Structure formats: C-alpha cells, structure tokens
Amino acid sequence: MEAKKERVKLLELEPNIVLLFSAIAIPVIILGALLILGTVRSEMNRLVGEDLLGGTAEDTARHLDTYLLNGLTTVSVVTASSNLHDAVVRSNQTYRESPAAIQKRLEAIDHEWTRARGAVPLALDVVRGQPSEYLRRITALHPSYREMLLTDRFGALVAATNITSDYYQADEEWWRKAFGDGDSGSVYIGDVVFDASAGAYTLEVAVPVREEAGEQATEVIGVLKTLIGVEELFSVIGSVKRGQSGHALLVSSEDGTVIAGRDAQDVMKRSYPAFAQLQENLQQGRRAFASRQGEDLWLSAFARLPQPAFAQFGDWVVVVQQRYDEIHAATRRATTYLVAFFVGMVLLVLLLSLYLHYRLVKPIREIDLREEMDRLPESSASS
Numbered sequence: 001m002e003a004k005k006e007r008v009k010l011l012e013l014e015p016n017i018v019l020l021f022s023a024i025a026i027p028v029i030i031l032g033a034l035l036i037l038g039t040v041r042s043e044m045n046r047l048v049g050e051d052l053l054g055g056t057a058e059d060t061a062r063h064l065d066t067y068l069l070n071g072l073t074t075v076s077v078v079t080a081s082s083n084l085h086d087a088v089v090r091s092n093q094t095y096r097e098s099p100a101a102i103q104k105r106l107e108a109i110d111h112e113w114t115r116a117r118g119a120v121p122l123a124l125d126v127v128r129g130q131p132s133e134y135l136r137r138i139t140a141l142h143p144s145y146r147e148m149l150l151t152d153r154f155g156a157l158v159a160a161t162n163i164t165s166d167y168y169q170a171d172e173e174w175w176r177k178a179f180g181d182g183d184s185g186s187v188y189i190g191d192v193v194f195d196a197s198a199g200a201y202t203l204e205v206a207v208p209v210r211e212e213a214g215e216q217a218t219e220v221i222g223v224l225k226t227l228i229g230v231e232e233l234f235s236v237i238g239s240v241k242r243g244q245s246g247h248a249l250l251v252s253s254e255d256g257t258v259i260a261g262r263d264a265q266d267v268m269k270r271s272y273p274a275f276a277q278l279q280e281n282l283q284q285g286r287r288a289f290a291s292r293q294g295e296d297l298w299l300s301a302f303a304r305l306p307q308p309a310f311a312q313f314g315d316w317v318v319v320v321q322q323r324y325d326e327i328h329a330a331t332r333r334a335t336t337y338l339v340a341f342f343v344g345m346v347l348l349v350l351l352l353s354l355y356l357h358y359r360l361v362k363p364i365r366e367i368d369l370r371e372e373m374d375r376l377p378e379s380s381a382s383s
Contacts, residue, residue, distance in 0.1 A: 050288050053301035056240060057287075057320040060248055061303040063236050064318065071144065072187065072205060075226045078138055079209045084150055087131040087159060088209055088222035091152035099154075103170075106156050110168035118163035131159035146195065146202055147227040150209070151175065153182070153220065169223070178206035178223045185210065185220040191252075192230055192259050192268055201234075201267055202227040234260045234267065237318075246322035251275070251302075253282060253315040274300060278319065290324065297324035 078084065095102050113120055126132060135148040139161055149160040155170025169175045177188040185208025195202045209222035233250070237260040240248035249272065250260040256275030260267055272278060274291030281289045281302070288301040300321035 050301065053242070053246075053299065053320045053322060054287050054303065056242065057248070057301050057303035057318045060236060060240055060320065061305050061318040064233060064250070064316075065306040067232055067236065068189075068203075071142075071203075071226075071228050072189075072207075074142060075205055075207050075224065075228075076187070078148075079207050079224050081134065083134045084131055084159065084224065085209065085211070085221075087129070088150065088152050089211075091156065091158045092154075092221055095154065102154055106154060106168045106170075109156075110166055113167040114165065118165070122167070123163045126157055127160055127163055129159060132161065135159055135161045144229045144232065145226055146200060146229050149225050150222060151225075152222050153179070155179075155223075158222065169225075174204055174206040174225060175223050178208050178225075179220050180208070182220050184208070184218055185223070192233075194268070195227055200229050200231070203230050203233075230260070231264070234264050237261065238263055240320060242320070242322050243326050244323075245326050246320065249319045249321070251278065251317050251319050253278070253304075253317045259316065272319065274298070278302060278317065282317070298322065299324055299327055 097105065109122065113123065131150060135150065139145040139148060147161055149164060149169070150158045151169045152158050155168055155172075155175055157164065157167050157169065170179075174188050174190055178185050180186055187208075188204075188206040190204030190206075192201055192203055194200070204225070205228055206223055206225045208220040209224055210218045211221045212218055237248045237250050240246075247262050249258055249262075251258055251272045256271040256278070257268060258266060258270050258272055273293040274289070277289045277291045278300075281287065287303065288299070290297060290299050292298075298321045300319055302317045302319045305316040305318065
C-alpha cells in the first residue's frame with residue numbers, strides 16, 4: 001500500500017513537472033529571441049547609419065568641396081591677370097574729388113543707369129572694352145561661370161560680361177564683404193540663389209583684387225564678382241542613391257533650407273523636415289539619427305562640407321538618408337525566422353513534456369495493472 005501511495009504522489013507531481021519545465025523554457029526562449037532581435041537591429045543601425053550612410057555623406061561632401069574649390073581657385077587666379085589689374089588701376093586714377101563727392105557722383109550715374117535699364121552710352125563703353133572681352137573669354141572656357149564683373153576700389157563698374165542692372169556696386173553685400181577694410185579683403189561666397197539674368201541657380205562669389213603696398217603688405221584696389229552655376233552641385237547630390245529610397249540632400253545648418261535635393265527642381269524651396277534632430281546631432285557630435293518625416297521613419301547621417309582656409313562655403317551639411325523599413329527589410333526577415341524558431345521550440349517543449357509524461361506514467365500504470373492481475377486469483381479463491 002505504501003508503494004502504491006508513492007506512485008500516486010508521483011503521478012500527481014508529474015503534471016507540475018511538465019508545467020515547471022515549460023514555464024522555465026518558454027520565457028528563456030522568448031528572452032533569447034528578443035535579445036537576438038535587439039542586437040541585430042542595433043548592429044544594423046550602426047552599420048548602415050554610421051558606416052554606409054555616413055561614409056556616403058563624407059564622400060559626397062568631399063566631391064562638392066573639390067568642385068567649389070576648383071571654381072574659387074580659378075576665380076582667384078583671374079584676379080591676378082595684368083589685363084584686369086591694369087584696368088582697375090586706370091579707373092582708380094581717374095578720381096580727383098573727395099570720397100564723399102566720388103560716392104555722390106557714382107550714385108548719380110547709377111540712378112541714370114538703372115532708370116534707363118543699362119541703355120546708356122557708358123554701359124556700352126564698359127561691356128565693349130578689352131577687359132570685358134577678357135572676362136567673356138574666361139566664361140567661354142568655364143561654362144559654369146554665368147556672369148563676371150569687375151569694379152574699382154569705389155565700387156564703380158570697370159568691366160562686365162554683359163550689361164548689368166546697376167552701375168554702382170559698393171552698396172552690395174558681396175562687395176562690402178570682399179573689399180573689407182581695404183587692406184586685404186576676403187573671399188566672399190553667398191547663398192545659392194536664382195539669378196533672373198542668368199536664368200539659373202547660381203553661387204555668388206566675390207574675390208578682392210589686390211596690389212602690393214610695400215614690404216609684406218597689400219591693399220585692395222577692386223573686386224571681381226562671379227556667378228557660378230551650380231548644376232554640377234545639383235548633379236552630385238542627385239546622383240547619390242541607396243536602394244529605392246536612399247538619397248542625399250545639401251542642407252543649411254543655419255536655417256534648415258534644402259539647398260539641393262534629389263532633382264534640379266528641389267532647390268531652395270523647402271526646409272529639411274528633421275532639422276531639429278540635425279541640429280541636436282551637430283551639437284552632440286553624433287552623425288547618425290532616426291527621424292519621423294511625414295508618415296515615414298528615416299535613418300539619416302550627415303557630414304559637414306570641408307572648409308578651406310581662405311573661404312567659407314557657409315554652414316552646409318550633406319545629409320544622406322534612407323527609409324527605415326527598407327533598411328530593416330533583412331531584420332524583418334530575421335524576425336520571421338526567430339518567430340518560426342520560437343514556435344518550433346515551444347512545440348518541441350510540448351512534445352518533450354508529453355514524452356516525459358508517457359515515460360513516467362507508463363511504468364507506473366504497468367505496475368498497477370500487474371498488481372490488479374495478481375489480486376484477481378485471490379479474489380476468485382475466496383469466493
């Protein structure tokens with residue numbers, strides 16, 4: 001009887017063992033699946049964000065830097081031309097009045113020029129001159145140069161590739177920045193703007209024309225302005241593609257304006273939707289971030305445009321981004337495999353539990369059956 005009681009206790013304990021086994025195994029499997037999935041997603045974000053998108057952004061930024069730097073170098077070399085230098089010197093030597101009287105006279109000429117929209121004899125003299133012809137030859141060699149003009153130290157027009165809208169340039173920001181205090185000046189680079197006369201988006205570049213003024217000293221005697229067409233800039237940005245959704249943007253870190261986008265039409269017309277996240281990452285030094293743009297989640301990385309020593313291209317940032325769902329397509333497949341693995345493990349646990357149940361119960365039931373069979377003769381004899 002005691003043995004039978006022990007067997008009954010074992011039978012009662014057996015379901016609890018199965019439940020205990022399942023309670024331990026299933027959470028472990030779930031936790032393992034979640035850890036694997038989280039690791040895969042984290043590693044995918046790091047690999048795609050920091051390495052792939054970030055590397056593409058850096059390569060694109062260097063390409064743009066090379067394009068812009070080549071344009072600036074050529075403009076700076078042009079200012080050293082004796083042809084232009086001598087024309088500026090001759091113009092500066094014509095002034096005899098006081099600076100105030102000079103400015104008043106130039107403003108009067110400018111008023112007449114703008115009123116007649118350049119239809120004045122002086123305009124024809126300027127554009128037909130030999131210095132203007134020299135500038136036109138430069139633009140013929142560099143088709144991206146849409147317009148070039150040269151002024152003297154007072155801002156009066158000395159040469160131009162075409163008749164300009166005004167004559168007096170010293171009241172323009174580009175002129176003031178390039179001329180500076182007249183000692184050395186500085187290279188000025190403006191924003192990308194649509195120039196109506198050129199009929200294209202251009203980059204405004206102004207370079208001081210300098211002359212030696214004693215040992216280790218120079219003075220600014222004029223300013224050369226060039227409008228550089230930025231079609232190549234747009235083509236560089238538009239050529240960046242990753243998968244179906246990956247693309248590049250050139251963004252101003254000052255106000256978030258998209259300077260150049262996927263195509264030539266996406267220029268200076270909108271703000272970058274994730275500008276707040278971009279600013280935050282610029283401050284914290286992290287170059288990859290996720291952002292919600294409309295209905296889509298994007299993973300983005302950025303690179304600052306390299307800044308040469310003698311000129312600043314503005315606070316421009318190249319952003320390369322790709323839709324999150326496209327990046328994690330492989331991760332979703334891995335998730336499907338993990339779910340299948342989890343279901344398989346659960347089924348395996350249940351089958352193992354049934355097997356253990358069978359192995360534990362069957363011997364006990366066989367013993368009980370033999371005991372019942374043994375008692376049958378005794379019951380028959382007593383009757």
